[in-house]
Amino acid sequence: MAEVGTICTKSFEWNILNFLNPNLNQGESIVSPPFTLIGKDGIQKKFYLRLYPKGNREADWVEGYLTPCDSLKSCTLSYKVSILDKEEKQFICMTASEYFYCEKDIGWGLYKFIEIQKLKSQEEILLPNGTLTILFELDIFKDKPKDPTMSLVDDLETLASNDEFTDIEIHCKDIKIKAHKAILGSRSSVFKAMFTNACKESQTGSVTINNMEPEVLQDLITFMYSCKVKKLEENVADLFIAADMYMMESLKDMCGSYMMNNLTNENALSYLNLADGHNCKMLKDAAMNYIVANVNDFMENPELEKVSQGLVIQIMKGVVKQKNN
Known part of the structure; x- marks a missing residue:
């Protein structure tokens, strides 16, 4: 697999040929050429990017890490990470600012960067000729004193x-x-x-x-x-x-916040029960709304038998209300 990198002061473009290489397995990574960022304050730091095309912790997601080539105590990064489609339009996957980078970390994680299935379903647009183009736009600032x-x-x-x-x-x-x-x-x-x-x-x-x-x-x-x-x-x-x-x-x-933000068809019913039994309204409301919105996916779920009659009635009321709106 060949990769071509472009060294820039505030951005880095990485063209990865044959990104969905069938010979790569989960947990196997590819590494970009090193690139240098020159911040607004004139400091220079060299980084490289490591990507897991078939995922690392989860097989359904492309994951990656931005890692310094030398020791880095701490700094502040403002960034936008995009995929460039075949017309060079940006498909934004992640954006943030004022990220505090710690020396003890292995690298800055792009966990759940983009779903592999989404890449495959839009392969013609996002992977022209099998090539994935990633654009990093970053600013790096002076080391700041420890909080x-x-x-x-x-x-x-x-x-x-x-x-x-x-x-x-x-x-x-x-x-x-x-x-x-x-x-x-x-x-x-x-x-x-x-x-x-x-x-x-x-x-x-x-x-x-x-x-x-x-x-x-x-x-x-x-x-x-x-x-x-x-x-x-x-x-x-x-x-x-x-x-x-x-x-x-x-x-x-x-x-509760973690469970609320990570609801799936597999855990929504158990999280609903948990929230109801431990008086957590925010999680209960989120799980209830998720189940009501995807009610057809839960009709044959064996976990439904463990849900109390009162909660089942609330679910059905939510479904009726949703249909009437």
Whole structure:
């Protein structure tokens, strides 16, 4: 597969021949020639682009990463990523500004850049002669000082990974997590009550939690320290339940927002049940609207049998209302 790159100051055009090469598999990538960006402040940074034509994490999407050729502490990028069709018109896939690039990242991710099926369905327009043309338009600015808030988050992450000064042990099945009562109690009213009342956990310095999987508990504790979750996509439903159990509204909202923005025919009914059972109106409304709009796809879905009669009635009312409008 041959690629031709054009080096520019604020844009980079990459022509990729035979993009849908049948010999490439999921997880296999192609790499662009390096290109240099010259920002408004005169700084120069060299990058390359790595694309996964058959997807990396998901087989249905083209994925990619913008990666610096040298060490890069931090900078701000403003960008637009487009596919040029056969008439050189821009088919915009992604646009954003003021993106903060971190040194520890492998690269800036273009996760879910464009659906492979969309490329195939519009192959004559977007892949003339089998060639995909990608246009990056970027500005790069001076390194900016680290946000003090992010410094605090980094320090708390370090605290979470260090056993020093810990005063509570949490046991979950076959793992043990050492933590700090002050952090857990300030982030969860359930833990606060556990540590301030005359509970055995407060006296023994040990808590046993067996009603969730260890990796879900680990994500829960990690969020208490850093407001970050490592495996949100994999554990979102269980983490949503755990957040509700431990009265952590910010984590519950994060999980609810993720599920709301990633509704599919496979998960909409289970997310509807979950939202209804854990009093999350935004997720319930989003799932209900999705199901009503695609109701024919759900009539034979076995998950429908698990939905309560009250929710089924609400779905049918929504369908009738939709037909009358």
